[in-house]
Every structure is written in structure tokens, then in C-alpha cells.
Amino acid sequence: MEVSKAVSERKSIRSFLDKKVSNELIKELLHKSARSPSGGNLQPWKIYVINNESMKKFLHFQEKWTKPETPAYDIYPPKLKEPYRTSRFELGEKMYELLEIPREDKDGRIAQVMKNFRFFDAPCAFFCFVDRQMGPPQWSDLGMFLQTFMLLAKEAGLDTCAQEAWSMKHDSVSEFVQADQEDILFCGMCIGYQDETQKVNSLNSDRRPLQDWAKFL
Helix, strand or coil, X not given: CCHHHHHHHCCECCCECCCCCXXXXXXXXXXXXXCCCCHHHCCCCXXXXXXXXXXXXXXXXXXXXXXXXXXXXXCCCCCCCCCHHHHHHHHHXXXXXXXXXXXXXXXXXXXXXXXXXXXXXXXXXXXXXXXXXXXXXXXXXXXXXXXXXXXXXXXXXXXXXXXXXXXXXXXXXXXXXXXXXXXXXXXXXXXXXXXCCCHHHXXXXXCCCHHHHCCCC
């Protein structure tokens, strides 16, 4: 697969088939992803894979977790300004329209959000942590690593969904994977094969026109 094709076809998948993904394939993709750019070659990503039995154990563990948790960080800035606020709003409305969940159906919308915490039924996933010592440059390294993984996964016939929502479950996830206390949970990553019969997987996010964000001097 050409890189340009992988970029155009990759998207966030929110419904997966009950079809296993081998640990050997995940190891291969992670190994290749480690070639992602990293300032000073710090390679700040710390990855915990859950698959097969560990996935079952984690989902069972999550059901029992009732303690309130402090998010690892703010996913979005408070008082998000334009054009970012509109981009986020329009994506959400587009998704709920596909799912036929109207604005007044608060319970339905919450139920859809909560599917994040079952990885949208993906059979495999990983969590990406980073040391608290690291700053914005190293967090950008995480983004490049995750993008590389998602493109390689697409090449291998897999689908993915990067989930910053997991930052709201920092405490419970850290306990399960036995992460170091000085590490922060950045995101989760669903991995599997998309269920093409589900409307939500037809969602394609829009992109603002090039002239809105790029200037040639």
C-alpha cells in the first residue's frame, strides 16, 4: 500500500468485528513504528498491549472500578475558540446523525461515549504512557509514533481508533498495567477489523481548506 493511500483510508473506527489479532502482528507493527521521528532520539512512548485473555481481564476489571478519577490532562482547552470549536461540534453532530441519536436523547449520546471504555468492542488495544518529566516536544513524538502505527496497521489490513478519552481513566488503567507512578496515560488505541455493516464506520471527518491554515510566503 502506498503511504498516500494509507493516509486517505485511515480513519477512526468505532465498531469492530469479533475477529482476533495476533500478538505477533502487533509486535511487528510496534517494532516498525519505533522508527518514528523523535527529538534527541528520546523515544518517550511506553506501550502496554492488551489482547486475548488480558483484554477479557481488563474489561472485567473496568466493570468493578467505581472510584472517581482525576483526568491525566485536559483533552481540549477550556473555552475552545474558533475555528476549533466548530470543527469539534460538527464532527460530533455528524456522528450522532449517522447513528440516529438526536440531541435531546442524552442517554443515547452518553451510551455512545461510554463505548470508548470497551474499545468499541475491538479485540486488541494498547495504552500509550509518557513520563511526567516530558514536555510538549516529547508529547508530539507520541503523536508521530501513533500516526506511524495507524498507517502501518492500515497497510496490514487492520483498523484503529486513537482514544484520548482514556486519559479520564488514568488511575484504573495505571493500576491494571502496573505503570510507573511518574508516568501519565496519554491515550488508548483500538486495534482490529472494522464492522463494515455499522453506519458509524462510514463517518469521515471534514478538513478545513488549505488556504485557511497554510500561507506560502
